[in-house]
Amino acid sequence: MSKIVVDPITRIEGHLRVEAEVSGGKISNAWVSGTMFRGIETILKGRDPRDAWYWTQRFCGVCTTVHSIASIRAVEDALKIPVPPNAQLIRNIIIAIQNTQDHVIHFYHLHALDWVDITSGLKADPVKTAQLAASISDWPNNSPTYFKAVQDKVKAFVGSGRLGPFANAYWGHPAYKLPPEANLMATAHYLEALEWQKDIIKIHAILGSKNPHPQTFLVGGMSIPIDPDSQNALNADKLIEVKRLLHKAQEFVEKVYIPDLLAVASFYKDWAGIGAGVGNYMCYPEFPDANGKPWLPGGAILNRDISKVVPLDQKKITEHVEHSWYQDAGSEGKGLHPWEGSSEPNYTGPKPPYQYLDTDKKYSWVKAPRYEEKPMEVGPLSRVLVAYVSGHKETKAAVDLVLKKLGVGPEALFSTLGRTGARGIDCLVIAQQAPKWLDELIGNIAKGDLRIHSNELWDPATWPAEAHGYGWHEAPRGGLGHWIKIKDQKILNYQAVVPSTWNASPRDAKGQAGPYEAALLGTPVADPEKPLEILRTIHSFDPCLACAVHVLDATGREMVRVKAS
Template sequence: MAKIVVDPITRIEGHLRIEAEITDGRITDAWSSSTMFRGIEKILKGRDPRDAWFWTQRFCGVCTTVHSIASIRAVEDALKIKIPPNAQLIRNIIIGIQNVQDHVIHFYHLHALDWVDVTSALKADPAGTSALAASLSDWPNNSPTYFKSVQDKLKSFVASGRLGPFANAYWGHPAYKLPPEANLMATAHYLEALEWQKDVIRIHAILGSKNPHPQTFLVGGMSIPIDPDSQNALNADKLMEIKRLLKKAQDFVEKVYIPDLLAVASFYKDWAAIGGGVGNFLSYGEFPDAAGNQWLPQGAILGKDISKVLPVDQKKVAEYVDHSWFEYKNGPEKGLHPWDGESEARYSGPKPPYEYLDTDKKYSWVKAPRYDEKVMEVGPLARVLVAYASGHKEAKAAVDMVLNKLGVGPEALFSTLGRTGARGIDCLLVARQTPKWLDELIANIAKGDYRIHANEKWDPSEWPAEASGYGWHEAPRGALGHWIKIKDQKILNYQAVVPSTWNASPRDAKGQRGPYEAALIGTPVADPAKPLEILRTVHSFDPCLACAVHVVDAAGNEVIRVTVS
């Protein structure tokens, strides 16, 4: 038995450490540890609730939009504010393009290199790559000349002695299965996606003034004015530019991302039986209309049983700290609901031992959220499963299309491959739906409806003396919740339970593994010095928590250290 330590996991946001025991070439146990403390909840206490969204988007450098909307929804829930339809539609468009851009970035720039061997692309026949790409879609950049130019660019990287963005990886690893032509195609699209995502996210600049950290969210609606006759407001020209960019986003998803996903997945069908994890899934639902009905449904699935979707009750959410570097005032045995959550680092033990963690005790700055005391996976897989099992028409059609093309059944969804595929399905659904919200917005404006704010309860004198609320959002990475308590017009307590808190959680009071930990059990590892397989499963969740690997023997002695990408 050997113990591998991957610290930090790279191609993610933040700092994540994975320890894993390997016996006979497979992972038999695993521990997920975040080595970074976050304290913004403490900063929020005593502040104006209407400002919370501006602070909470600083939780992360890339997840800014999602924390804004969850925070605002929490305050609106506490104060019982209903926003006008235009504000809801504008928010849906902002959230929608955030989802699409985020998924494309994840697939190509954070996860694809776990499956794509860039150096193999140097041996590809550009004409063969062109024929492969043309068989998948009618994307314009499918010519042999184009793929030859990408290959030449790669060769120049190699000739210079530097691989640029493709450095520090396990090139040539025996777990790579794609032929050279498929590797060249995927590498070319990796580079294209870099340029594409810069353009489509300009929608945030139009509707939110900037990206990241949008500026136009407000409790009660939006602050961007609508005026067809003003260049300083949302007018016809800007709406048509948004329409163009949404079309560009949809085209890339349909003609590049999804075909690449299916092509890559067809070579890795064995991964449809790896990385299944806890088997419980939670989705908060997303994209409400003016009446509050969600386009993507809310629900929970237990034990991989997609024959029924259970309703979600926010009162059943609690966080445990038995294996986290926190101590609750009344002890760790009982979890705390977020309204009563504590973020004090009252760890009374020695300094957290980052060199080698005592995984029998406290080993992470992440708490352990549980739903009705159950471990839940959140993210695109949960979102797609809940929609599929709920009979969501578009979701069912997209899932069936992917399963049919790959020749696998629904059980394949419960895996590393299924998690990666579900992200593409989720992206496709939203890329097709977001233009429809824009059309609704345009129709409202055409009827003379320019309202973007509720204009109620903005004055704190109208608020109750005490109020509690929660805001849920299905962020690209999964179920995100913000909980707020307000007293005397100030924030009394604030807690955020983010997607990676659910997925990266350590063990709880019952010893139940978190989703990362559970998903790694049974994963094959061909070479402990190059644990590519660990990266595949962990990256399939898209952790938001960052590059050296330590390998130790069962006694904890380091035997080798390698750099990881």
């Protein structure tokens, strides 16, 4: 038996360490550790609840919009503040384009290199590459000239010795299966996606004033004014530009992302049987209409039983810290509900540099959330499964299409490959829906409805002495929840349980592994010195550890370490 340490896992947000035992060429045990402490929940205590959304954006440099939405919903729930229809629609559009951009970035820039061998593309025939691309999509860049130019650009990178984003990878690894032409096609679209995402995220600048960290969110609605006759408000010209960008986003997803996803997946069908994880899936309802009814359903699927969706009860969510570096604030062996939660640090791990963590004790800054005391996977796979089983027509049509093209059944979704495929499905259905919300917003404005904010209960003098609430949001990475307690018009307690807290959780009091840890079990490892397979499964979750941990001391800490013993 050998032990592999990958620290840090790269191509993610934040700091994550994986320790895995390998026996017989497969992972027999695994532990994941978030190695960074945050502490913003403590900073929020005593502040005005209406300002919380602005602070919570700073949980992360990537997941900024999502924390704003969850925070505002938590305060609105606590104080029972209504939201006008136009504000709901603008929020939905902002969320949708965040989701679309995030999924495309993840597939090409964070995850694709686990499946795509960039150096192999240097051997490709650009003519055959163009033929391959044309066989799966009518994207206008599918020409031999285009692919030859990309190939020459990558060759120049290699020739200069400065590989930039393509450095420090396991090129030539035996686990890569794509032919050279498929590798060149994916590399070309990797570069194209860089330019695309830079353009379509301008929607956040139009509706939110900037990106990252949009500025127009507000408890009770949005602060961006609607006035067809003003250049300083959301007017016809800006709405037309938003429509152009939404259609550009949709076209890229339909003609580049999904065809590439299907093409890559067809060479890795064995990964439909690897990386299943805990078998429990949970998502929150999302994209509310004017009456608060969600467009995407929420719920839980337990033990891979896709015959039913279990309704959610937020009171059944708890967080354990038996293996997390926090003070034990609950009773022995029981987790605390977020309203009662604490994030007081208690680091008891080894001082750097160190070889291994003591995984029998506390070994992560990430807590261990549980639903009905069960570990739950959150993310696009959970969203797609719950929507599919609930009969959501757009999701069902997309899932059936993808499964048919790959020639696999629904059981293939319970895997690393299924997780990656579900992200594409999620992106597709949301990208196709977003223009419809914009049309609805334009229709409201045409009828003279310019309301964007509710002033009801905005004045703290109207608030109850004590209040508590929660805000759910389906972020690109999965179920995000913010819980708030308010007393005497100030924040008494605040807790965020984010997607990667669920997925990257350590063991709990019962010894139950979290989704990352469970998904790694049984994963084949061809070369312990180059654990590409670990990256595939971990990246399929799209980790964001900056959000998941609750100041990093890097003194003496190695920045990169991959070792086997």
